[in-house]
Amino acid sequence: MSTDTGERVTLPGLWHLEFEHAAGRAASRFLVGLRDDQVLRASPCPNCSRILVPARNFCEDCFVPTSDDCVDVGPEGVVESFTFTYARFAGYADPPYGVAYVRPDGATTAIGNFVTGVDFTDPAAAAARLAIGTRMRAAFRPDGERQARITDFTWEPVGGGL
């Protein structure tokens, strides 16, 4: 006679882990560029010539190392996709907020980040404001507030928002 009733029990748990990890060569160049120079650094692929942002160590299409010579792209670009949320998620900003993938001028790829300068209280208006192809600009935090983190900048519509 089997003693397995089929019931699967769940147990409550809470993990709070703090750790640091090395960002790596290319990502560090990208993050230092945000903090010190207010630029978006990208990696050219020597094989396919794509300009990959954020800077990275290898081309994921060609599986070859990228060039050590980063190039600056943007600071403006165009929206390739976006989303916004009205739900609360642990560790994120108070809703509503939006995230957009923007392809900076001179880059082949897009980079996602939070959007500022858009009123998200009206979903239809916010969606129109972030329509695919909308020109955006990287808006950097003031001097002394940048920390070599992706949150050192946000995407804002060119020409002002809200």
Ligand SMILES: [Zn+2]
């Ligand atoms: Zn490539």
